[in-house]
Amino acid sequence: MSRAAGTRRRRTVAAGALSMASLLVMSACSSSDSGSSQSGAAGGSCGTADKKLNMAFVYADTTQNPFQEMALGAKAAADDDGNVKLQLSAPTGIDGPKEVSLFQAVARTATDGVAYETVTPDLFVRPLNSATDADVPVIAVDAAPPPGTKVKTFVANSNTKLGELLGDAYVAQHPKADGQIVLGNDIPSLQLLVQRLDGLQSVLRAKLPNAKVVGPLDSKSSPTDNFNAWKSIVQAHPDATAFIGVGGQDGVSLPLIGKQTGRSYLAGSADLPPEAVQAVKDGKIFALSSPEHWMKGYIAMHLLIQAKRTCKPVPEGWWNSGNLLVDKSNVDSILARQKSPESRRAWFKKEIDKQLADPPLAPLGKAD
Structure with missing residues (x-):
């Protein structure tokens, strides 16, 4: 091979390598831009933007209306996302130790987030710490997280x-x-x-x-x-x-x-x-x-879902989900609201949008 031919061959190989490197860089940039666009997260792609999420709502009792309302709200938020496997878990009748066992079980499988409501919060100190130490996002609903835990988000009315x-x-x-x-x-x-x-x-x-x-x-x-x-x-x-x-x-x-x-x-x-x-x-x-329990369940589950969809932290503090007085002046509209899951979702939509646009957050210590 002549010296000139050898030089031409080396130049061709080098040019090919440079072209391949350029393609790889362009591909990486394109992938990053696409992931950022899908997730809405600042600073890059979000690995859970489109993932099937495993989540749970654990509550105090399947038989009483307040707890049922919270569970309906949580389910509505999961349904609105459309790609959440939601476990609803509660004892039949108030049973604190049984609820603790249910919480511990779902915390092992619903690793994308757990919202919980209990009337025996003092029993939850160790289970909550075990879940948060395992990096499971946890939100307290209705009753404040007990002292000594690392739960930093609480959704409840005043x-x-x-x-x-x-x-x-x-x-x-x-x-x-x-x-x-x-x-x-x-x-x-x-x-x-x-x-x-x-x-x-x-x-x-x-x-x-x-x-x-x-x-x-x-x-x-x-x-x-x-x-x-x-x-x-x-x-x-x-x-x-x-x-x-x-x-x-x-x-x-x-x-x-x-x-x-x-x-x-x-x-x-x-x-x-x-x-x-x-x-x-x-x-x-x-x-x-x-106490607008449906709203609590919805907001808590929505916050957990959005944190995963955007790869941003769950907002911390007390989210004041609001109260409503029901008397003769508005009872007809509330009777209509309470007829079905669909009527609840339609009635609450305006308030959901309002709270999400301007989060009613305060320090945990202000919850009353």
């Missing part, structure tokens, strides 16, 4: 405000100024119910200073126990002007007891069991102060 709304609704009934008001607490050990009662009693003290407030008395949580407890309380207070509870079952039991006994009294409660909402419509309950 329970103090919920109690204040209920107190103002009672005052609006123009009750006897020095009448007897008997208060009930479904789960006395649960801080969020204590906060509701604190808000309620602050309004009663300020606006009805001469009222005789009794309690709060233990009105139990499960449907049968709640009915029996309230029946005994009503019988023990024959001169009471009003009976007001702050749990999910009170608005079901109190109208039934009034009907059975023929007693006439004002009754108010929290949460939205169908029977209680109908009792508002029928004039048997003056108001229900709703």
